[in-house]
Amino acid sequence: MPAPSRTAPRWRSPARPIRVGVSSCLLGREVRYDGGHKRNAFVEGELGRFVEWVPVCPEVEVGMGVPRPPIRILQPEATDGEHAQRLCEVEGGRDHTAVMRHFAVRRTRELARERICGFVLKQDSPTCGMERVEVWRSDGASDRSGRGFFARALIEASPLLPVEEEQRLDDPVLRENFVECIFAYHRLQTLLADRLGRGDLAAFHTAHEMQLLAHSRRHGHELGRLVAEARGRSNAALGAAYSEGFMQTLRHPATPRGHGHVLRHMFGRFRTRLDDASRRELRDAIEAYCAGRVPLLAPVTLIGQHVRRLGVDELAGQVYLDPHPTELMLRNRV
Ligand code: SF4
Numbered sequence: 001m002p003a004p005s006r007t008a009p010r011w012r013s014p015a016r017p018i019r020v021g022v023s024s025c026l027l028g029r030e031v032r033y034d035g036g037h038k039r040n041a042f043v044e045g046e047l048g049r050f051v052e053w054v055p056v057c058p059e060v061e062v063g064m065g066v067p068r069p070p071i072r073i074l075q076p077e078a079t080d081g082e083h084a085q086r087l088c089e090v091e092g093g094r095d096h097t098a099v100m101r102h103f104a105v106r107r108t109r110e111l112a113r114e115r116i117c118g119f120v121l122k123q124d125s126p127t128c129g130m131e132r133v134e135v136w137r138s139d140g141a142s143d144r145s146g147r148g149f150f151a152r153a154l155i156e157a158s159p160l161l162p163v164e165e166e167q168r169l170d171d172p173v174l175r176e177n178f179v180e181c182i183f184a185y186h187r188l189q190t191l192l193a194d195r196l197g198r199g200d201l202a203a204f205h206t207a208h209e210m211q212l213l214a215h216s217r218r219h220g221h222e223l224g225r226l227v228a229e230a231r232g233r234s235n236a237a238l239g240a241a242y243s244e245g246f247m248q249t250l251r252h253p254a255t256p257r258g259h260g261h262v263l264r265h266m267f268g269r270f271r272t273r274l275d276d277a278s279r280r281e282l283r284d285a286i287e288a289y290c291a292g293r294v295p296l297l298a299p300v301t302l303i304g305q306h307v308r309r310l311g312v313d314e315l316a317g318q319v320y321l322d323p324h325p326t327e328l329m330l331r332n333r334v
Helices: 041-049 097-113 149-157 172-193 198-215 217-228 235-251 256-273 276-290 297-310
Strands: 018-023 051-056 071-075 086-089 119-121 133-137 142-146 163-165
Touching (some): 018 172, 041 051, 097 149, 172 198, 198 235, 256 297, 276 297
Parallel strands (some): 018 051
Antiparallel strands (some): 071 086, 133 142
């Protein structure tokens, strides 16, 4: 992103650090039932340089102590669905459902007030797991259809919040998408915290146009129509509808095809202003990326350099050119 000018909107350079929730054990805190931890190197190390973690251990915060008896999700006999499930100790069956539900509602409200911009959850946990958590039935059978009690409350309370599990972040596509969503949500929150005018929203959308199209052309175009046809809507209704569409679009991981479309589109905006050698170099870099021979960083860096050198104003402010810290090297893989 270009350096903000004096008149640049606040979302261009939002307050740092970005606050992100995390299951405490992923930071190496010894809060697990057995007194251990599940430190995750990417979370605690690499990503931790760019965000301020807001650690939460629901089981410790409700007073279950360390060490403590392990718990699991039970589906009582003759019941169906998540809302009938119970959170009980494996041995003896002591039931923690009510206290955990009450805690989760209160804590997720606090987190919303703290304006967190994402949450990294510990997978498989009956409390923190986001999906595929083991659910036990009274006949002793189990399946992986569950979601942790705290995770469910968090996602229901903040449906637009970027949420991921630590092991899914080992997948480079999901990792880049999650980080991109955190930074995008932070910009969106900053925009909405100011008095939102239609012109502000239109400028925000214009700056994110290429980024949105890389994730989903259809959703990106729908959002563009929402902004263009905003007349008659209240600012609050428009902001809510835009926020939902914006985050849902970014939730679709950008594909090489989507990036290829955006790169060629940007190239087309200034190709006639390049000399032959530069034009060939950039075209080759885009095609090499699309063929999987060079990382996305190669054509994006070239485009950024040409845009700045030539003063291509309509592209200079595109968030797509710099959506997250380059030090995380999320665009360096082939
Ligand atoms: S998974 Fe959640 S509840 Fe379990 S130790 Fe980690 S933070 Fe605490």
